[in-house]
Amino acid sequence: MxxxxxxxxxxxxxxxxxxxxxxxxxxxxxxxxxxxxxxxxxxxxxxxxxxxxxxxxxxxxxxxxxxxxxxxxxxxxxxxxxxxxxxxxxxxxxxxxxxxxxxxxxxxxxxxxxxxxxxxxxxxxxxxxxxxxxxxxxxxxxxxxxxxxxxxxxxxxxxxxxxxxxxxxxxxxxxxxxxxxxxxxxxxxxxxxxxxxxxxxxxxxxxxxNLKGDTDPPPCDQQEVDRYLAQIGSRRTWAAICTFEGEEEAAAFVHRALKPRDEQLTIIVPRHPERGDQIETMLKEKGLVVARRSRGDAITAETDIFLGDTIGEMGLYLRLTDISFVGRSLTAEGGQNPLESTMLGCAVLSGPNVQNFRDTYLHLVRKGGARMIRDTEMLAKAVHYLMTNEVARRKMIDSGEEAIQDLRxxxxxxxxxxxxxxxxxxxxxxxxxxxxx
Structure with missing residues (x-):
């Protein structure tokens, strides 16, 4: 032309x-x-x-x-x-x-x-x-x-x-x-x-x-963190954050697959909180008990899913776990920023579709702070492995922190x-x- x-x-x-x-x-x-x-x-x-x-x-x-x-x-x-x-x-x-x-x-x-x-x-x-x-x-x-x-x-x-x-x-x-x-x-x-x-x-x-390497970790209300940690008690946790449609279903599959062995609490934080009603309906249809942050629901021993359907509270949700699956990468494409999870001491899991954050993930994977998974079944295996293997989980977290320093x-x-x-x-x-x- x-x-x-x-x-x-x-x-x-x-x-x-x-x-x-x-x-x-x-x-x-x-x-x-x-x-x-x-x-x-x-x-x-x-x-x-x-x-x-x-x-x-x-x-x-x-x-x-x-x-x-x-x-x-x-x-x-x-x-x-x-x-x-x-x-x-x-x-x-x-x-x-x-x-x-x-x-x-x-x-x-x-x-x-x-x-x-x-x-x-x-x-x-x-x-x-x-x-x-x-x-x-x-x-x-x-x-x-x-x-x-x-x-x-x-x-x-x-x-x-x-x-x-x-x-x-x-x-x-x-x-x-x-x-x-x-x-x-x-x-x-x-x-x-x-x-x-x-x-x-x-x-x-x-x-x-990447400028995101120089950002501060997302803030939180420490009293709220302490309140939820007390409610969670000794239960293991993992989080699926920045999820898009289809990835909440994947998180539900993982939860149901692992619950008989791990009795874990699953935290789901959708990328678009306005989808909260839709996601809760889907989870309840699968027989799961849901506590929603937007309603102020307490987490009890019967709670399967803590649904983080609020804006600007990622700092709260990530401080309740040390395993983070970062969405828009499994059933959607492009990926989401994994650095917030890494900054707050989480071992990072992601699907393969991370084109928008390719170099960030490449660096994290090379350092050992992140692991890529192909499908829902592989996600379930990775979550179970990290929840039950403290040495491997701690090694990923430490490697992620080293990777963050390199990116600054x-x-x-x-x-x-x-x-x-x-x-x-x-x-x-x-x-x-x-x-x-």
Missing amino acids: SNGLARMALLGYRVAGICAYPLASPYLTYRAFKGKEERQRRMERFGYPSAPRPRGPLIWVHAASVGETLAVIPMIRELLRREIHILLTTGTVTSASLVRQRLGDEVIHQYVPLDVKFPIKRFIAYWRPDAAITAESEIWPTTVAELARRQIPQIRVNARISDRSFARWSSHPSIAELLFGKLALVVARDDVDAERFRDLGAWPVVTSG GALSITLKALEPYINPLTVSARLRPANAG
Whole structure:
């Protein structure tokens, strides 16, 4: 495809967005009904602000969902320390809740506007960011074009690109070059991602490692941890976290297979807590006794499954066990971040479909902190082995902690790469305080 045809294709994308714009309101209303949008904040999706813009330098940081948000929080805290205001956008209700819990009013949170000309123009015109830093794997053409038109530097951090996305962009190299060439800087997670970004037209590109290695373990209410540990008593436990549809059934199979021998408690933490009713119904149909965190149910000797159907409490659930199966890897694809489990002293198990975290898992497996399983039967055997073999379990946990130490350092590399963009803003902020007239 020639450069001219590529420009026409991007123009077609923008026109299609404008034509579909009238359908956005009913679509968002439907999503709000399903619990996937905050009804009272829907207008933020159209670029309308719900907070005043502070005076002084402001960086727009975008993190698509929970994983990306967790990854950029240490970077955001460093930027705040440099007296730069942060506008943080996210795309999901769960990530918005996480921002409230972890950052409170330290940042301005908004839902990311639709990638359509009118919302994006309205959003950028109001907030006037001095730079835009994104931690998301997707490229949004209209947003990229509007930021470039205003000469606002666009930076990707913790950048990755999946096998599928790379293949798709590679099949349209002219379009890719027009979009990726507008990025001022890409800080990639690993050498493979860095090379892919270069192939698609991005420059300069540096490699930092995974920012998630520099995050803090998820917090918890220690009193709640102690209360549940007292209820669990001497029972063995294991957890299936960040599960997608089909993986809760796998956890139920494991529980039923092991219960006659181990009398264990199984903890299930679905990636989408709003599926709690559906999951509980399925578990009860299998004859299992369920205690739900959202109801405040106590764990008794008869409880088979503790269902962690709440947002932002992974720190609680992982502190109740030292064996963690990380989902979206057995019946779904892509994988989920295993580092939280490793940080909190868990031996990690995962299915084979971890394309989005390939290098992280590769490092953990090489170190001995994680083990990949092929199917549900193999998961049951691995859980039983780890629950009954303290030496093997402790060795995996210790190896995982060593692997975490190896992964640290991405934050300092990222901040070093950002210096040409953030240092002038820090100087500006200190020369003209935010409350100046």
